Amino acid sequence: MISGLDVMLQGLTEGIDANLLGTQTQKAATERGAAMTADRDQAMERATRELEAGWASDGRWEGIERAYTAADVVRLRGSVQVEHTLARLGAERLWALLHECDVVAALGVLTGGQAVQAVKAGLDAIYLSGWQVAADANLAEQVYPDQSLYPSNSVPAVARRINNALRRADQIAWAEGKDGPYWLAPIIADAEAGFGGALNAFELMGAMIEAGAAGVHFEDQLASEKKCGHLGGKVLVPTGHFVRTLTAARLAADVAGMPTLLIARTDALAATLLTSDVDEPDREFLTGERSGEGYFRVRAGLDPVLARCRAYAPYADLLWFETSTPDLEDARRFAEAIHAQFPGKLLAYNCSPSFNWKRHLDDADIAKFQRELAAMGYRFQFVTLAGFHALNASMFELARGYATEGMTAYARLQQRELDLEADGYTATRHQREVGTSYFDTVAEAIGGPDASTVALAGSTEADQF
Secondary structure: OOHHHHHHHHHHHHHHHHHHHHHHHHHHHHHHHHHHHHHHHHHHHHHHHHHHHHHOOHHOOOOOOOOOOHHHHHHHHOOOOOOHHHHHHHHHHHHHHHHHHEEEEEEEOOOOOHHHHHHHHHOOEEEEOOHHHHHOOOOOOOOOOOOOOOOOOOEEEEHHHHHHHHHHHHHHHHHHHHOOOOOOEEEEEEEOOOOOHHHHHHHHHHHHHHOOOOOOOOOEEEEHOOOOOOOOOOHHHHHHHHHHHHHHHHHHHHHHOOOOOEEEEEEEOOOOOOOOOOOOHHHEEEEEEEEOOOEEEEOOOOHHHHHHHHHHHHHHOEEEEOOOOHHHHHHHHHHHHHHHOOOOOOEEEEOOOOOOOHHOOOOOHHHHHHHHHHHHHHEEEEEOHHHHHHHHHHHHHHHHHHHOOOOHHHHHHHHHHHHHHHHHHOOOHHHOOHHHOOOOOOOHHHHOOOOOOOOOOOOHHHHHH
């Protein structure tokens, strides 16, 4: 018979055992946590040493300064490193092209289809303009001037669409066993003035990388007052402010583990307003006047351009100063001054549609313009709004003809497409161009070679073209 005392003693014993077990469990958990912390710390230290060694030994980073440490980067990466294949391939290819070619030429495109045609026609790179996205390709589904009015994720969205189009062209050619160009041309994308402060620039750069951009450019305007470089009313931020923007963008690329090219653009050649006189290098150009909004008025010109770009050079892979005319003398002075302090620094030049080219240059000068720029070190040369003007001019010409001639105008366009096939054009066969043959191959892989629902066989395209 169990007495009350026995029950009490048994309960006490069980309580002691439970407490002991709980203590042991807590101790084991603490030890496991300590081991995990030690493993994490060792992994972070190892990753930090590897990153430091890479920055020191890889020629890709020669002349590049970082205001943060490798330990900062590793701490921000998290425990899982996502690989951005298209961004890496694009950045590595763009870097190689810039060092192997006299000039890397690109046209600004609006759509994936335009990008495919540009690559098919022989261009090695794609430019993605914020102006064009504002005008006709933004996620707000609006038509905007180039004043950063559209959602900030619009350019990454277009970059993703362009990469998808280029990948589809590659898949079609691969499935058909046809040789062709290197389809995954690097995309250089426009981040405008960063759509805010340094944290916004950090996030935007990350979004560009996730979308597969190879290079990204930022400009030294005030984001909330941002204008196209060929409009008036531009407001500059202090030099140090923009260095922080560049630092944020580089940090985002490093955190992603990507060698994304960073392009620094200044609008100081024409801008006459500045937000603050806090930076000593900017004070030389103050006029002593203030605008009605309280901005400082500054002298525009090549001198402030050079002062700013000398400060930006250690933080950027390429430098770009926005110009108002196709002026080779300004380009030469800029290149010589930069290269005197930063030998071999890569330069970019906007061969802008905002220039009235034949008002400034004759045909012979236009023909040699890019060669002369290349000789000065302007390795990346591009026409920002080529897609906008090509799309509008070609559609206007077709519509005008169709309005007056009917189908004669369209038949003329079709014949022009057929003529271009001798040069490699393939979009005459529009069904195949967008992947019908590729998805027929998918259908055959699923249903066998006798599948009766394939689309291209029996089509008007197969019969007539």
